[in-house]
Amino acid sequence: MAQASAQRLTGTAWALLLLLGLIWGGSFFFARVAVLEVPPFTLVFLRLSLAAVALHIYLQGRFQLYSMLRTHWRAFAIMGLINNAMPHTLIFFGQTEIGAGLASILNATTPIWTVLIANRWTADEKLTTAKVAGCITGLAGTVVLIGPAITSATHAPLWALVLPVLAAVCYGIAGTFGKRFREIPAPVTATGQLTASSLMMLPVCLIADQPWSLTFPSTAAVSAILGLALVSTAFAYLLFFRILTLAGATNTSLVTLLVPPSAILLGVVFLGERLAATDIAGMALIAIGLLLLDGRLLRRRSRSVPGRP
Numbered sequence: 001m002a003q004a005s006a007q008r009l010t011g012t013a014w015a016l017l018l019l020l021g022l023i024w025g026g027s028f029f030f031a032r033v034a035v036l037e038v039p040p041f042t043l044v045f046l047r048l049s050l051a052a053v054a055l056h057i058y059l060q061g062r063f064q065l066y067s068m069l070r071t072h073w074r075a076f077a078i079m080g081l082i083n084n085a086m087p088h089t090l091i092f093f094g095q096t097e098i099g100a101g102l103a104s105i106l107n108a109t110t111p112i113w114t115v116l117i118a119n120r121w122t123a124d125e126k127l128t129t130a131k132v133a134g135c136i137t138g139l140a141g142t143v144v145l146i147g148p149a150i151t152s153a154t155h156a157p158l159w160a161l162v163l164p165v166l167a168a169v170c171y172g173i174a175g176t177f178g179k180r181f182r183e184i185p186a187p188v189t190a191t192g193q194l195t196a197s198s199l200m201m202l203p204v205c206l207i208a209d210q211p212w213s214l215t216f217p218s219t220a221a222v223s224a225i226l227g228l229a230l231v232s233t234a235f236a237y238l239l240f241f242r243i244l245t246l247a248g249a250t251n252t253s254l255v256t257l258l259v260p261p262s263a264i265l266l267g268v269v270f271l272g273e274r275l276a277a278t279d280i281a282g283m284a285l286i287a288i289g290l291l292l293l294d295g296r297l298l299r300r301r302s303r304s305v306p307g308r309p
Contacts, residue, residue: 021258027232029266040092050229080197083174087167097160104263106164113172138289145282186241
């Protein structure tokens with residue numbers, strides 16, 4: 001296998017990853033609360049558009065925002081489609097049937113797809129033996145999670161389990177594609193993709209859901225939408241693109257290792273969710289796979305053996 005000249009995670013990048021993991025864990029909780037009252041297409045549009053407006057207000061044209069939007073609108077449109085519109089829609093439809101914890105575990109396969117895609121599309125993030133082992137282990141965990149639905153051993157329909165995995169594939173593509181924004185300030189990239197994806201979702205939302213005919217959501221659902229848009233999207237994407245610049249696509253995707261614990265905890269405490277034994281086993285395999293992808297444990301063990309560099 002080719003040796004990767006992969007970027008290393010600094011202390012700052014790790015701190016930002018931990019914070020982002022906590023915030024995105026909350027997004028699955030917010031989504032589960034909101035999607036019970038608001039249709040997925042409308043919820044995606046509200047999440048993206050409110051976040052885009054918040055970032056426009058925050059930036060107030062700084063970083064040459066508007067000239068950047070005009071110059072790079074095609075790239076922002078692609079990023080908005082694969083990193084916002086498509087994966088959020090897939091996850092929200094899945095969460096109409098499955099809880100926050102399980103959705104976050106399935107979405108934790110993102111680094112696996114990122115590694116496979118980055119190996120094909122980039123020169124600096126190639127497969128190593130450890131990464132191959134991590135991919136195989138993580139995919140095995142995904143099979144364990146989805147398997148009961150195939151055999152009708154779970155109440156969750158197969159399609160609801162597959163959708164968060166497809167969203168993870170979208171994120172894997174987006175993480176690799178997003179490397180082209182390294183020279184663009186992170187707030188501009190976040191605002192550009194959210195603006196583009198909001199414009200994409202507006203006609204979909206109007207045609208599919210006819211939101212003017214919907215019942216106004218409860219206070220809990222409105223609060224969840226605001227948390228989803230302002231905290232788990234606007235602020236989170238500022239962090240995401242900063243980490244992507246500091247640490248690369250594969251390292252950034254490790255945030256999904258940190259997302260399930262917070263999503264599971266919130267789901268258990270506030271929504272009464274419980275994970276089955278197969279869910280826990282699948283999460284454990286995915287976690288092991290992600291640790292293998294990261295490689296730090298193997299490097300530490302190698303350094304602890306006498307006579308080895």
